Amino acid sequence: MLNAINLQKTFNPGTINEKVALAGATLHLEEGEFCTVIGGNGAGKSTFLNAVAGVWPVDGGQILIDGTDVTGLPEHMRAKYLGRVFQDPMTGTAASMQIDENMALAARRGKSRGLSWGVTKAERGKYHEMLKELGLGLEDRLTAKVGLLSGGQRQALTLLMATIQKPKLLLLDEHTAALDPKTAAKVLEITDMLIKEHNLTAMMVTHNMRDAIRYGNRLIMMNEGKVILNISGEEKKKLTIEDLLHKFEEVSGEEFTNDTEILSK
């Protein structure tokens, strides 16, 4: 479903702030694979997701989504293939617009937008049902402004919007990092439910090793702009945090010192 081949990206090339963010990152995901992505700060996890989403053009490499080469497509033209949830709960929704309007915007992702109504009556009924499934009580607040919702509610809504049309690939960029532990767990549960329900292909960046092991059927670790570890199938099911730490040392040849704290257990 996703084929990212040898991605290269350097920020601020030729300046004192030069930073090699992606140095030949390669990943192949089959349909229905739910891949968790771990790695220390600056390892290139978010950069990798942004490269796939087309936030900026890559310096080298190729990105194929479901066989279509999207390397040359700008962000808004790639959006039809992708569902995205961001780290900051404010990023994924339009605060001054209503819940139903936000969902309607997502329902038209990748379609041409004309002069028919932005939200139809039939849609409102559908959205009511979808929100009910979340169990957050949002179904009775369809016309409330999204800015009034809490961070967790906004992330849950963003998730729903990302999957309202089945995306070829769902990109989750540390989408629970800004939430309190209880809310984060709830949002993760909803994430898992939606991915299973729609049999989605997904990538989830997380700093939490336990979540990375518990969720999904694939795990990759990134370091210095490369994918350095790739675990799937039975091996992923049996994985423990100790295994991961050990594997990191093996592959990178470095001691897991500083990053142990960052990759919290």
Add this chain to the structure above:
Amino acid sequence: MGIETLIAGMPGTVAQGIIYGIMALGIFITFKLLNFADLSVDGSFATGGAVAAMVIVSGKSWVLALVLAFVAGAAAGLITGILHTVLGIPDILAGILTQLALYSINLRIANNQPNTPISVDKYNLAVSLRYKEDALITVLIFAVIIIAIMYWFFGTELGSAIRATGTNPAMAKAQGINVNFMKALGLVISNAIVAFAGALFAQFNGNADVNMGRGAIVIGLASIIIGDVLCNAIFRKKRNFISTLSFVVFGGILYYLFIAIVLWMKMPANDMKLFTAIIVAIFLAVPYLKNKANSSFRKAAREGGKNNA
């Protein structure tokens, strides 16, 4: 002059206020919906006046004058849009550049005449200060039509995309919206409405002046802010898009009413811009100060002390 002069002039005052209100509806699109401080309107308001005056002087009907003014304003908005989206010039600067360029262009449109008279004695006009009551009804109808169209348009898929772009461009892009196109489209519609108001303004006052747009942005903002404060005070949570738009026009009426009273009180006309700036400053400051008074550190210290005493 007694109060009866003020009252007798009321229909004309209100009509003029509604014309400012229509202009403010255009500014509302960029300022409130797109979150884009567009200063090109000072130029496009005068462009609308110049185009309308030239069409009317050439013997064509006022209908054509209004239509062509609308189109000319749209073109002006497109220039600002291109400066901002294609050439990457910051919003305020892009608007200022267009405004400056339009001064020369407006003079060219008007055959290098700084003032083009269009007397209601010689031409058939849409509105005129001479026929206050008729003018009032005409501009009111125009305002209602524009509000209705805006209400409809910003509820459509395209209009929603413009609003999403203004609120959260990152989210809009992730939903497949071309934010540059939406910004340019918003600027086009906004300046078209502003130029349309300029065309009405020129006919109402019987001349198109190259300087008539000076301060248009501030008058527009004054109308929007006065309307906003009142709409919140009256409707509170029940406020919707129709009431918001209606109160923009109402804000324009109140603004001009205030100016009329100040003029009636024999204040020098040259001081009007100063008064306008003061009104806008007051209406911007009042909600802020009120909010601050409700939750200030001094109050917190006082109340906290009381509770613990």
